[in-house]
Amino acid sequence: MRKFYAPASIGNFCVGFDSLGAAIAPIDGQLLGDVVSIEEAPRDQFSCVGKYAHKLPQEAQDNLAFQCLTHFRSHVKADMPSLSLTLEKRLPVGSGLGSSACSVVATFAALNAFAGTQLSQIQMIELMADFEAKVSGARHYDNITPCYLGGLQLTAELVPDRALALPVDPNWYIVVAYPGFALNTAKARAVLAPELKLGDSVAFAQRLSAFCALLQLHRFSEAVSLMQDSVAEPSRAQLIDGYSDAKLSLPELGASVVSISGAGPTLFALCPTLNAAQQCQSWLESNYLNEHGFSHICQLDSAGTRELV
Ligand SMILES: Nc1ncnc2c1ncn2[C@@H]1O[C@H](COP(=O)(O)OP(=O)(O)OP(=O)(O)O)[C@@H](O)[C@H]1O
Numbered sequence: 071m072r073k074f075y076a077p078a079s080i081g082n083f084c085v086g087f088d089s090l091g092a093a094i095a096p097i098d099g100q101l102l103g104d105v106v107s108i109e110e111a112p113r114d115q116f117s118c119v120g121k122y123a124h125k126l127p128q129e130a131q132d133n134l135a136f137q138c139l140t141h142f143r144s145h146v147k148a149d150m151p152s153l154s155l156t157l158e159k160r161l162p163v164g165s166g167l168g169s170s171a172c173s174v175v176a177t178f179a180a181l182n183a184f185a186g187t188q189l190s191q192i193q194m195i196e197l198m199a200d201f202e203a204k205v206s207g208a209r210h211y212d213n214i215t216p217c218y219l220g221g222l223q224l225t226a227e228l229v230p231d232r233a234l235a236l237p238v239d240p241n242w243y244i245v246v247a248y249p250g251f252a253l254n255t256a257k258a259r260a261v262l263a264p265e266l267k268l269g270d271s272v273a274f275a276q277r278l279s280a281f282c283a284l285l286q287l288h289r290f291s292e293a294v295s296l297m298q299d300s301v302a303e304p305s306r307a308q309l310i311d312g313y314s315d316a317k318l319s320l321p322e323l324g325a326s327v328v329s330i331s332g333a334g335p336t337l338f339a340l341c342p343t344l345n346a347a348q349q350c351q352s353w354l355e356s357n358y359l360n361e362h363g364f365s366h367i368c369q370l371d372s373a374g375t376r377e378l379v
Pocket residue numbers: 125126127132133134135157162163164165166167168169170171173174205206213253254255256332333334
């Protein structure tokens with residue numbers, strides 16, 4: 071049996087709505103993402119297990135991982151040997167941590183390796199984005215490409231190969247806090263203004279381009295000082311209980327940036343030191359999480375989706 075792990079990711083990364091995303095890894099070595107196991111079997115079989123399996127539709131045909139399998143067999147490799155595929159659902163649904171992307175990316179990575187299809191990077195990313203688009207209400211790559219490739223990715227249809235990796239400060243610590251309730255991505259997109267004013271579009275483009283250029287120059291603290299989201303965060307704040315308190319309190323504990331991970335409700339705090347990250351985590355655990363929530367201190371996951379050995 072072969073196992074493939076796909077990590078959680080932070081869509082938007084505050085300054086790049088639908089265009090930037092970061093794969094993350096808890097510093098204590100825990101796996102924060104989904105795992106797909108695959109092996110040859112007498113006939114195609116699918117099962118879904120794991121902590122959050124009960125939060126997914128009960129029928130296999132409604133599970134994205136199963137849909138990826140049937141699509142792969144009918145459109146990519148019809149003569150693939152029959153197989154057993156198990157999704158271990160380790161990320162909560164509607165978390166803002168790229169949960170659906172994790173299942174889709176891990177499944178296609180497993181199928182591509184199992185079938186020996188060797189699809190190109192763009193073919194893989196496009197296949198994955200098709201399925202992400204089905205559930206999230208729009209085609210965006212900012213969970214898919216960091217989850218698949220690792221690191222911080224500038225990612226869009228207009229970007230060569232759909233993704234360009236950006237350098238990051240190795241001293242960044244990122245606290246993620248999932249509060250324990252779900253927020254559907256399509257719902258969190260429905261509250262966004264359908265159009266940006268000209269001045270806001272120009273400010274968004276300036277901020278994102280300067281952020282990427284500064285990272286390339288390794289001028290990390292100047293890049294961080296530009297991290298502000300005026301596109302999605304103002305509209306989404308009302309959907310997330312506890313957001314405003316966190317936004318006010320965490321900078322006092324040393325966070326350089328506090329923002330929504332993807333469509334929320336997970337919040338993330340980017341911190342310049344481990345000590346600041348620990349203080350922010352402690353505040354979030356006491357003030358933001360309910361009994362179903364969790365938090366992790368992370369750094370970027372540079373490996374992305376990989377086979378577990
Ligand atoms: N394997 C799967 N993983 C996640 N969602 C799935 C899966 N299979 C089916 N779904 C359905 O897809 C939808 C995903 O919704 P949504 O996009 O809000 O969640 P998400 O991808 O978990 O969010 P986020 O990217 O913010 O973590 C839900 O209705 C969920 O039931």
